[in-house]
Amino acid sequence: MDIVLLTLTTLSLAAAAGFGFLSWRIGREEREREQARIAALAAAMTGPAVRGVFLSEADTTAQVAVGSLFESATEGLRGRPAIKAAVVAAMVVTIVVGAIIGARISDNAAATTTPTRHEPIVTNAVAPLELMSMRHQRQGTTLTVSGLVRNPPQGVAMNGITAVVFTFDRTGAFLSSGRAALDFSALGPGAESPFVVNVPNVLDVARYRVTFRSASGVVRHIDRRGNQVQLAQAVR
Numbered sequence: 744m745d746i747v748l749l750t751l752t753t754l755s756l757a758a759a760a761g762f763g764f765l766s767w768r769i770g771r772e773e774r775e776r777e778q779a780r781i782a783a784l785a786a787a788m789t790g791p792a793v794r795g796v797f798l799s800e801a802d803t804t805a806q807v808a809v810g811s812l813f814e815s816a817t818e819g820l821r822g823r824p825a826i827k828a829a830v831v832a833a834m835v836v837t838i839v840v841g842a843i844i845g846a847r848i849s850d851n852a853a854a855t856t857t858p859t860r861h862e863p864i865v866t867n868a869v870a871p872l873e874l875m876s877m878r879h880q881r882q883g884t885t886l887t888v889s890g891l892v893r894n895p896p897q898g899v900a901m902n903g904i905t906a907v908v909f910t911f912d913r914t915g916a917f918l919s920s921g922r923a924a925l926d927f928s929a930l931g932p933g934a935e936s937p938f939v940v941n942v943p944n945v946l947d948v949a950r951y952r953v954t955f956r957s958a959s960g961v962v963r964h965i966d967r968r969g970n971q972v973q974l975a976q977a978v979r
Contacts, residue, residue: 744763755837758832761770764863789832791978808967811966818869850958868896869898869899869963870894870897870898870899871895871898871962871963871964871965872892872894872895872898872901872904872955872962872963872964872965873891873893873894873895873964873965873967874890874892874965874966874967874968875891875892875893875935875967875968876891876962876968877889877890877891877968878890879951884943884944884945884946885941885942885943885944886910886921886941886942886945886948886951887939887940887941887942887946888908888921888939888940888942888951888953889937889938889939889940890906890937890938890953891936891937891938892904892906892925892930892935892936892937892938892955892964893933893934893935893936893967894930894931894933894934894935895932895933896932896933896934898932898933899932899934900929900930900931900932901929901930901957901958901962902928902929902930902957903924903928903958904924904925904928904930904936904954904955904956904957904962905922905923905924905925905926905955905956905957906923906924906938906940906954906955907920907921907922907940907953907954907955907956908920908921908922908940908942908951908952908953909951909952909953909954910942910945910948910949910950910951911949911950911951911952912947912948912949913947913949917941918943918945918947918948919942919945920942921940921941921942921943922926922940922943922956923938923939924938925937925938926938926939940953
């Protein structure tokens with residue numbers, strides 16, 4: 744891309760230089776023609792004299808063809824196709840170079856653009872954790888949720904996973920939450936770890952929900968339990 748851009752730029756500069764030279768040459772020729780016409784008109788108006796004897800009107804007309812003085816005035820770009828071709832080529836090269844430079848600047852701007860904020864991104868490429876078992880028990884106003892989570896064999900190694908439990912009442916309103924780190928801080932592919940989360944100061948708990956988080960955000964998980972028991976039925 745750099746070589747093509749440099750080549751096009753060089754061609755554009757060469758075309759511009761050639762066009763400038765042709766314009767200067769045409770201007771010089773036009774000035775010479777103007778001077779010749781002025782001299783011829785001055786000679787026609789004053790009437791030429793040879794050795795003190797004035798020429799007759801017929802002789803003057805024969806000597807000076809006034810109409811022919813203006814024939815060169817119609818010459819210009821119409822009689823110079825090479826100049827037309829040079830102008831068209833310069834315009835085409837300039838447009839192509841401008842388009843390439845604009846596309847290059849847009850690509851660089853898109854490549855250097857950085858996000859204004861960082862949010863946790865959950866991708867489908869990482870295999871989710873698997874919730875193998877979970878149970879709960881009540882001790883006064885404290886709800887204790889424990890279970891077992893597994894990192895699938897096709898998963899990636901994880902560190903610092905935290906289990907978070909949210910509690911809700913019978914109307915679905917949020918009550919309270921608790922969190923605790925997994926018993927094993929490092930969870931490699933195929934490894935399992937138990938967890939125990941205490942949620943204090945809760946009374947009318949109808950259901951709860953468990954999620955897993957890491958330092959970068961929420962970690963997806965799949966419920967692999969064979970029999971799921973509703974807390975609302977267990978605490979009656």
